[in-house]
Amino acid sequence: LTAGGSPFGDSPGGEFALIARHFLDLVPGGAESGVLLGIGDDCALLDPSPGHSLAMSSDSLIAGRHFPADSDAEGVGHKALAVNLSDLAAMAAQPRWVSLSLTLPEIDEDWLAGFCRGFAALAARSGVALVGGDTTRGPALVIAVTLLGECRSGQALRRSGARPGDAVYVSGTPGDAALALRLLQRGEAPPEALRRRLERPEPRLELARALRGVASACIDVSDGLAADLGHICAASGVGARIDAEALPLSAAVAACGDGRQLALHGGDDYELCFCVPAEREMMLGLALAEDAPQCTRIGSICAEPGLWLLDGEGVAAPLAAAGFDHFAGG
């Protein structure tokens, strides 16, 4: 850990001290945190649980690329952690420890305080302790997060377990985040609920826990439903058919002329797409908590590689796996 003390001109620890302070306020430590030694030595020392595997995810967010540069700081803090929590949810891992490296073009204490509020509030809710990181002055705002979690050995959900005949499910209403972004980019204000779907995505950690022993494969929807289902198919050596009429659209997305396209190809939803063998579909209903997000059966896995979209008459058309490329104009 270099808390801003590099010989090459890092700021003298002030910002990281601020971050740590915000976390100390919000994130409980104690023995159950598994933190033997937190911020303040060369490394953090952590106490992993016996009989568990470690899950590790690293995702960076860059201003102007992963979020508009003028985004609300609290939302950016939330999202920087949420996208990593979503990766752990996709494997049904329990998040535990996080490291945060911030590159900051300038020191804006208000912005940092807001960022910390968003990041730390979600960390506290998710049982995650901040154990390291650094802050450095640099030409652009770059937020690099590495998250560690645990799951019982052999219980992680992978992308590679889908088999022909499995049902394909998605949680929530994909396409909402892409619609919110489209409205913002047009200069229109999205309804608050839609905007939160883009700026405050809720990682599906509890849903993922319920899927242990039920789902055969799982991924989080970050690139877009079709693209991410394509990742499952590629890893499993199978294909998938999606029933266009089964796609769960929110009212706002359904009202768009291209609502299904948004649901299939819009990214950044951080819902889960997962497969369930036929003999376990009954278990799924039992496993889901009463307040679980809606899970919709949208298709099935087939042996033939590729993605196919079925229309109302059951006619299949090839479906491109590519996601949107909003910012890059692709």
Next chain:
Amino acid sequence: LTAGGSPFGDSPGGEFALIARHFLDLVPGGAESGVLLGIGDDCALLDPSPGHSLAMSSDSLIAGRHFPADSDAEGVGHKALAVNLSDLAAMAAQPRWVSLSLTLPEIDEDWLAGFCRGFAALAARSGVALVGGDTTRGPALVIAVTLLGECRSGQALRRSGARPGDAVYVSGTPGDAALALRLLQRGEAPPEALRRRLERPEPRLELARALRGVASACIDVSDGLAADLGHICAASGVGARIDAEALPLSAAVAACGDGRQLALHGGDDYELCFCVPAEREMMLGLALAEDAPQCTRIGSICAEPGLWLLDGEGVAAPLAAAGFDHFAGG
């Protein structure tokens, strides 16, 4: 893991695929790597060793701040990993798994290939497997590394164990890296050996292992010897006296008018500064391998807080703990 596939315009995985390819060539996988699932799912899945603690270090390097923007790519790759390995060495942890997040202003395959050669060669030598990360286009070159290692429970070296009467040691010849940087900044070419001390620092992993059960406290010298010894003192609630005449200077540093200042305050050496209780000093000589770097006793820990520099007559003057601030002109 998002291998460059964000909906917001990350490049389509080409760079991270290149990185992974370079690693596959160099870093052996297999059961002993502890990697259950590497690059290509939402998270890496790792198998921690029973009876061990995890050590986690995150350090970012930014072009123009932590290294000159025109640095040799292979050296940058080496150093990005070396500074994190050095943090693990400071705790006597065995490095195991690394995640690499690159923000790149442009795609330069030659640069990336060189970067990977440097990073992967040091990873292979150190027994470290690349298990995740991402690449993103952004306005500046930012290299964010998170390294995980292990040490037997209770055997980690910490900053907080120094006690009055302990001897203070430093490995190698501190000040070399700062002298090399000074020459480069003046437009002079440093001798090759000196330049390597700046650009290819060798993390003291083996030395650190030898210090287990011998040293009472340890830190790696990144901010500068005085500053880092100051961190030990602060964490241990003690002070230290350094014998100016005992400082081990390389011939090049000794030839400078301010060689001792360089040795005391120059950063980026990635040597170890450690404390040894009097009754264990004999063990130190036995523990060190024949090819271990030179370890020099430079002073002792005292009860009174603060750092003191003793001249040839034993007269003590207060010593500022501040390190250099080369790039920022501080």
